[in-house]
Amino acid sequence: MRNLIPSYIRVPIVFFIIVGLVEYFVESGDQPAFMEQPVIMLFLLLVLLVLLAIEGIVGSMDNILYQSLDEEAKARYDAKRAAPSKLVVWVKDTYQKLLGSKPIEQEGEIILDHNYDGIKELDNSLPPWWLYGFYATIIFGVVYMVRYHVFNADDQFAEYEIEYAEAQRAIEEYKKTAKNLVDINTVEVLTEAADLNAGQKIFETNCVVCHMADGGGGIGPNLTDNYWILGGGIKNVFKTVSEGGRDGKGMVAWKASLKPLEIAQVSSYLLQFQGTTPANPKDPEGEIWVDESAGETGNETEEGNEEESTTEDAVETMETTTVASNN
Structure with a gap:
């Protein structure tokens, strides 16, 4: 070696x-x-x-x-x-085979009759490496034409869109497990005990002084009623905790000291105060907040119930009319 x-x-x-x-x-x-x-x-x-x-x-x-x-x-x-070593000999032999030219001693066999000012021309064949490469390009061109112009396989633009869509799906799947990547657009109410316990610790450490331990409110607003200054629901609460409250007199922004997951945990925990009865509740502040998505679902349910009731009433009317006519 x-x-x-x-x-x-x-x-x-x-x-x-x-x-x-x-x-x-x-x-x-x-x-x-x-x-x-x-x-x-x-x-x-x-x-x-x-x-x-x-x-x-x-x-x-x-x-x-x-x-x-x-x-x-x-x-x-x-x-x-x-x-010379065996490797050197093998490399030289392989090079000569790929080159395809005759040794200098045998060039007399392939000299052509052309003679210009003492310069003679050799009738060398094309080098095998060049010839095989040329054949390979022809085969590649035929396969490419058949694949993409006859059978209409996915071209580079279609492949890009497919790979981009797969990457987006992979990112969304990763976000489901990577809770620290949560933001205002992807945050959801956390219901696992570990998350709620972590949210409780954060609340008791940072929020109790203003909102009280039972959420009744003190310096900060009451968290148990349906009145919200900057909107209720997990997305609005997450944004308020992250970005802070009203300028000059609201809560400070916690995004510098809390991670996105911690903000989601404490936001999910304090939403549990809704509907509870604190010891000394503070007067309502802001406006009543109604979850529009829940309202739409409820309206659809009510409309469905009304349609069902109307249908049942019509059937009963038809049955009564039929009985009366028979009598």
Whole structure:
């Protein structure tokens, strides 16, 4: 191996393999790890010095062993080193086959009659690598034409749209499990006990001083009634906690000190005060807030019930008329 690859090639290869492994296993930002962390740069410099030292030591040992040989052994060793290795011979043979040209000694067989000012032309065949590459492009062109222009396979624009849609679905699925990515558009009421307990701790730590432990209100508004200053429901409450209340006299914004998940937890917890009876409730502030989505659902249900009642009344009327006519 040492005779096959010179040290000036072997050392850089080993060094860059080690650099690649360091980059793979060490987390870094936009810059390489050795540029962000000076310790890693010192480590790589030490590795390079060790590799150079090993090459020097091994080279010295080879020289000592060579000097200890007799003349006949030195001659055999020199002849073996001078002879090309099997890899070099294989590479040269492969190159000649791909090139497809005749050796200089045999060029006389393919010289053409053209002669211009002593310059003669050789009748060399096309190199096999070029010829096979040309055939490959023809095959590729035929396959491409049949696939995309005959069978109308998805082109690059359709593939982009498909991959984009798949990526969007993957992002939405990831957001369902990554609660810290929640925002005002994706927040939902959390019902798990762990989330509500976490919300209770946040509320008792940060909110009790203004809203009281039972949500009855003090400096802050009452959380148990249906009156809201900036709107009720999980989305409005999440926004209020995150961005703060009214300018100059409302609650401070908590987005700087609470994570999105924590804001969703405390918002879900304080919504549980709705409909409860606090010890000293504060007078209502703001306006009555009605969940429009729930109202629409309720209206649809009422309309359905009215239609059903109308239908039943019509059936009963028809039955009464039929009985009367029979009588």
